[in-house]
Amino acid sequence: MFSFDPYSPAVDADPFPYYKTLRDEHPAFWSDEAGMWVLSRYADIVTALNEWQTYSSAKGNLMTELPNRAGATLGTTDPPRHDRLRGLIQHAFMKRNLEALADPIRTIARDAAAPLAGRREFDFIEEFSSKFTVRVLFAALGLPLGDEMAVREKAVLMVQSDPVTRAKGPEHIAAYNWMTEYAAGVIAERRRNPVGDLISLFSQAEIDGDRLDEREVLLTTTTLIMAGVESLGGFMAMFALNLADHADARRAVVADPALVPDAVEESLRFNTSAQRFRRCLQKDTELHGQTMRAGDFVCLAYGSGNRDERQFPNPDVYDVRRKPRGHLGFGGGVHACLGTAIARLSVRIAFEEFHRVVPDYRRVQAQLPWMPSSTFRSPTRLDLAIH
Amino acid sequence: MTTITYIEPSGREVAIDVPDGWSLMQGATANGVDGIVAECGGSCACATCHCYVDPARAGELPAPSAAELDMLANVAAERRPESRLACQLKAAPALAGLRVRVADTQE
Numbered sequence: 001m002f003s004f005d006p007y008s009p010a011v012d013a014d015p016f017p018y019y020k021t022l023r024d025e026h027p028a029f030w031s032d033e034a035g036m037w038v039l040s041r042y043a044d045i046v047t048a049l050n051e052w053q054t055y056s057s058a059k060g061n062l063m064t065e066l067p068n069r070a071g072a073t074l075g076t077t078d079p080p081r082h083d084r085l086r087g088l089i090q091h092a093f094m095k096r097n098l099e100a101l102a103d104p105i106r107t108i109a110r111d112a113a114a115p116l117a118g119r120r121e122f123d124f125i126e127e128f129s130s131k132f133t134v135r136v137l138f139a140a141l142g143l144p145l146g147d148e149m150a151v152r153e154k155a156v157l158m159v160q161s162d163p164v165t166r167a168k169g170p171e172h173i174a175a176y177n178w179m180t181e182y183a184a185g186v187i188a189e190r191r192r193n194p195v196g197d198l199i200s201l202f203s204q205a206e207i208d209g210d211r212l213d214e215r216e217v218l219l220t221t222t223t224l225i226m227a228g229v230e231s232l233g234g235f236m237a238m239f240a241l242n243l244a245d246h247a248d249a250r251r252a253v254v255a256d257p258a259l260v261p262d263a264v265e266e267s268l269r270f271n272t273s274a275q276r277f278r279r280c281l282q283k284d285t286e287l288h289g290q291t292m293r294a295g296d297f298v299c300l301a302y303g304s305g306n307r308d309e310r311q312f313p314n315p316d317v318y319d320v321r322r323k324p325r326g327h328l329g330f331g332g333g334v335h336a337c338l339g340t341a342i343a344r345l346s347v348r349i350a351f352e353e354f355h356r357v358v359p360d361y362r363r364v365q366a367q368l369p370w371m372p373s374s375t376f377r378s379p380t381r382l383d384l385a386i387h
Numbered sequence: 388m389t390t391i392t393y394i395e396p397s398g399r400e401v402a403i404d405v406p407d408g409w410s411l412m413q414g415a416t417a418n419g420v421d422g423i424v425a426e427c428g429g430s431c432a433c434a435t436c437h438c439y440v441d442p443a444r445a446g447e448l449p450a451p452s453a454a455e456l457d458m459l460a461n462v463a464a465e466r467r468p469e470s471r472l473a474c475q476l477k478a479a480p481a482l483a484g485l486r487v488r489v490a491d492t493q494e
Binding site: 042043046047049050051083086087090093094095096311325326330331332333334335336337338340341344 | 406408409410413416417419423425426427428429430431432433454457461477494
């Protein structure tokens with residue numbers, strides 16, 4: 001009897017064999033362990049992303065949702081409210097408006113990479129990506145330095161879930177509460193001293209003449225911080241892992257840094273860090289012979305859609321020349337990741353600078369410690385050795 | 388499915404059956420049509436899926452939303468009356484046979 005438990009450490013470590021069975025044999029599968037349906041084929045996920053009236057985000061989008069968060073963030077509201085909320089902040093995240101950040105990001109990358117010179121072995125996450133991501137976030141949001149490492153630690157913890165209870169544990173909730181209080185402090189400071197930046201603007205914004213709900217300001221800011229640290233960091237770790245495991249790809253990218261953007265896109269497809277998000281059905285829906293009922297939750301398994309052989313030939317091959325357009329590494333539809341441009345810019349610059357210092361590396365650990373999370377997938381430690 | 392004919396920047400024409408409800412951007416990127424970048428993934432936030440719809444049929448399409456008009460101000464290629472963002476046009480029987488020219492440059 002096939003089962004799929006997104007809380008299982010085996011799924012954290014290697015979800016792909018499960019996904020293959022889901023796509024081929026159970027394309028609309030009820031997971032008892034998750035308490036929701038699982039959609040695993042590329043085309044079904046794209047359709048669900050498009051049909052937001054049916055597949056609503058308003059009951060939460062994280063597989064294991066944080067308390068009191070649904071309905072107060074971009075990812076957990078539906079149009080038209082979502083579109084107006086997003087309209088307030090997406091301008092700041094457009095590619096052309098991020099150009100001023102390119103130089104500061106490069107300086108951050110150089111500073112983070114420099115201490116790695118001459119090292120024979122190091123943890124990529126502890127010693128490079130976590131330093132880089134948190135400083136980029138602080139630069140992008142203009143946050144005061146001093147709390148970087150605490151912010152990083154809490155962001156990583158709040159997205160995790162307990163594999164035994166299949167829920168958020170007290171340590172995850174505590175991290176979330178810490179982050180919310182941290183965001184509240186930043187918002188209060190910006191209201192006292194507005195500086196024309198994103199948080200100042202957002203904390204004073206109005207929609208149709210109404211001030212934003214305080215919970216929207218607070219939890220959207222909290223989510224931006226979480227995404228900037230955890231999602232960017234998780235993705236960087238997966239990209240480093242792919243390049244460590246695929247020496248030919250790494251050599252090609254190091255020899256010709258112009259290949260980095262394509263290698264990044266293929267990494268988003270091949271080892272998606274945001275593996276699974278969820279929606280809530282607003283009406284009974286028939287799919288692949290199953291009747292999913294209004295009120296049921298549905299998991300959209302992006303990590304599976306990105307390995308769907310119906311869409312991507314030889315999906316289990318990491319091919320930096322594939323150009324996998326339409327991949328689901330940033331989700332899609334109205335809720336597609338707000339940070340695509342800053343993520344692409346940051347990762348490109350980070351690896352250009354990292355490869356100047358560390359051009360040749362391999363993975364040390366045969367088994368990686370995977371983060372316990374029903375939503376995201378990345379290792380908690382990634383030891384790299386110089387050849 | 389609705390058949391849409393895309394004209395790539397090179398001039399090559401490709402007819403694609405796009406599932407109804409999918410955007411013309413999704414129909415293009417999922418089928419390897421050249422010239423659409425779709426940096427933002429379809430959230431109407433980047434203006435890199437700029438296309439020109441057949442001017443004779445532009446009036447048949449749902450009018451662009453305020454958000455699409457706002458974003459069309461950012462297109463890299465020439466903006467024309469028939470300029471649209473492919474992520475905001477949904478395949479539907481009314482669009483059958485529509486010809487869509489992908490803008491020469493998106494960034």
